Amino acid sequence: MAPPDSQPLRLRATGCRxxxxxxxxxxxxxxxxxxxxxxxxVLGSEGGDPVPLAPLPGRNLMETAPPAxxxxxxxxxxxxxxxxxxxxxxxxxxxxxxxxxxxxxxxQRTGDPRHFATGMPFATVExxxxxxxxxxxxTVVSHACVSAHVGLLLAERGLRAGLADRxxxxxxxxxxxxxxxxxxxxKILNGGMPAPFSARATGSIGLGDGAAFxxxxxxxxxxRLSAQxxxxxxxxxxxxxxxxxxxxxxxxxxxxxxxxxxxxxxxxGTGTLEAxxxxxxxxxxxxxxxxxxxxxxxxxxxxxxxxxxxxxxAIAALDSGRTPGTIAAEPPCFTDTVAIAPFANxxxxxxxxxxxxxxxxxxxxxxxxx
Amino acid sequence: MADALLVRLKQLxxxxxxxxxxxxxxxxxxxxxxxSGLNLDSIDALxxxxxxxREFGIKIRSSEETRAILSSVAHxxxxxxxxxxxxxxxxxx
Numbered sequence: 168m169a170p171p172d173s174q175p176l177r178l179r180a181t182g183c184r185x186x187x188x189x190x191x192x193x194x195x196x197x198x199x200x201x202x203x204x205x206x207x208x209v210l211g212s213e214g215g216d217p218v219p220l221a222p223l224p225g226r227n228l229m230e231t232a233p234p235a236x237x238x239x240x241x242x243x244x245x246x247x248x249x250x251x252x253x254x255x256x257x258x259x260x261x262x263x264x265x266x267x268x269x270x271x272x273x274x275q276r277t278g279d280p281r282h283f284a285t286g287m288p289f290a291t292v293e294x295x296x297x298x299x300x301x302x303x304x305x306t307v308v309s310h311a312c313v314s315a316h317v318g319l320l321l322a323e324r325g326l327r328a329g330l331a332d333r334x335x336x337x338x339x340x341x342x343x344x345x346x347x348x349x350x351x352x353x354k355i356l357n358g359g360m361p362a363p364f365s366a367r368a369t370g371s372i373g374l375g376d377g378a379a380f381x382x383x384x385x386x387x388x389x390x391r392l393s394a395q396x397x398x399x400x401x402x403x404x405x406x407x408x409x410x411x412x413x414x415x416x417x418x419x420x421x422x423x424x425x426x427x428x429x430x431x432x433x434x435x436g437t438g439t440l441e442a443x444x445x446x447x448x449x450x451x452x453x454x455x456x457x458x459x460x461x462x463x464x465x466x467x468x469x470x471x472x473x474x475x476x477x478x479x480x481a482i483a484a485l486d487s488g489r490t491p492g493t494i495a496a497e498p499p500c501f502t503d504t505v506a507i508a509p510f511a512n513x514x515x516x517x518x519x520x521x522x523x524x525x526x527x528x529x530x531x532x533x534x535x536x537x
Numbered sequence: 538m539a540d541a542l543l544v545r546l547k548q549l550x551x552x553x554x555x556x557x558x559x560x561x562x563x564x565x566x567x568x569x570x571x572x573s574g575l576n577l578d579s580i581d582a583l584x585x586x587x588x589x590x591r592e593f594g595i596k597i598r599s600s601e602e603t604r605a606i607l608s609s610v611a612h613x614x615x616x617x618x619x620x621x622x623x624x625x626x627x628x629x630x
Contacts, residue, residue, distance in 0.1 A: 216596075352583055354600040369599045405579045440601065 171327045174385040176392045178534075179333070182246040183379035183479035184239050185466050186221035189246075190379075193466070194483035197491030198509050202465045204360060204373040209351045210344040218356050220342060221375030221467040228344055230269040232281035236341040236376070237298070243378050244299045250333055250382075253302030258331050262308040262318035262338040264471025267291040269343025312435075313397065313522050314338065314471035315379070315478075316530030320395050322383045332384065339378035340470040347374055353405075361438025361468075363461035364447045364505045365497045370440035377469025377476040390482055393517070393533040394424035400527030407445055407527055414449035414521075417529035421519055422453050425533050428517035430454055431490055431506075433481050435523045436461025437468045442523060444501045451502040454519060458506035464495030474522040474530060481518050481534060488513055541628055542614050550610075553588045554581050566611045571604065582607055589613075593621040 182189065186203035187196035196203070209215035211228030222228060226235050250257050267285035274282040285291045292307050310317045315338040322334035350356035350372065359371035383392070400413035407413050432450055436443060450459055462477060469476050484490045492508045518534040547561035550570070554577070568574035571582055585607065586597050595617060597603055606616045618626065
């Protein structure tokens with residue numbers, strides 16, 4: 168048997184939930200150009216400016232006790248291949264940007280102590296783990312909008328170190344007035360719909376609900392992660408180095424692993440101007456000619472879950488043979504590599520998936536298949 | 538005589554951001570507030586915008602507009618004059 172270091176990192180299963188449904192439905196909706204985002208009051212039933220949001224169908228931003236999103240996680244968990252998750256050889260990595268912060272907001276608003284059960288990260292994960300029958304080998308990870316990528320990377324390290332037979336990475340972020348209000352105060356969540364990678368006068372993002380999982384193991388066959396990388400610029404709370412070096416540094420090991428491959432790229436592409444320009448220009452430089460898409464113009468930014476949600480959608484796109492384009496992008500774009508329309512992906516043999524986060528955090532991976 | 542609105546805005550900046558080692562009258566009218574000059578960052582800008590919206594009843598729509606408005610105290614004053622309800626521009630008691 169090959170040593171763990173030399174075996175491929177296989178994705179045994181992936182799945183997700185977005186405002187458009189499961190991974191296949193999400194991909195199908197994106198291919199049809201459906202935009203899940205709609206203008207909704209920024210503070211839910213408390214009102215405020217209309218901003219682009221994509222909650223799960225029927226879900227209100229105001230948290231219930233227990234949270235309404237638990238049924239979404241139950242549905243998603245039913246897709247996970249059975250295993251003694253959370254046992255010594257089957258670790259779980261739970262990643263989120265905000266965990267149950269909407270419950271904390273609800274405690275403040277209603278005084279109902281039942282919200283405390285899901286108001287803090289570890290409490291939320293314990294609550295979910297008990298519900299889904301996980302053991303105690305559960306690691307909680309939060310690193311803003313690259314959280315899911317960090318979970319994937321930790322899972323790979325555990326597998327390659329011989330510490331696990333199989334690993335589950337599970338990620339979720341559900342929007343709440345606390346989160347939407349924060350982005351609204353920053354003025355990047357505003358009245359405009361996001362148009363990722365578009366050279367407009369005003370940038371804007373949308374926010375959406377998202378949850379996803381991936382089961383990883385070492386072995387041949389199927390989809391695999393051929394490279395993973397993270398990098399933190401340590402430059403600024405919210406901004407990137409103006410020369411784009413942070414993006415390039417993160418992408419370098421992925422580019423080395425992808426040498427000779429015909430690639431398409433799923434970028435981060437939230438709809439902000441400065442980061443969108445830096446990202447698209449750097450990607451076009453590192454991967455010349457590779458078509459670049461972002462799906463956040465439809466799904467909104469699903470925050471800490473976005474890396475895993477978009478991985479599941481990318482696999483659904485590969486299964487379908489067509490890659491959804493950058494919905495809502497408007498020419499002129501920052502680079503001519505931005506693909507606005509869907510395209511056939513049969514001629515490609517690799518996908519680069521990139522995410523970025525506050526604090527100058529970057530993550531990328533290379534998805535490939537036999 | 539100093540422009541009353543400029544004086545008020547400079548004091549608002551000092552108070553909101555707790556710039557204890559700076560007096561309001563030391564803030565120039567035309568120097569950038571973000572990135573150079575006062576060297577405020579985006580978190581400072583967030584705090585300032587929240588306070589400006591609350592005190593002057595204005596609504597700043599995007600981060601690009603924020604950056605333009607905070608390019609100097611003079612720009613900020615011009616924006617507030619153009620967008621704030623008249624009663625919000627009256628001198629504070």
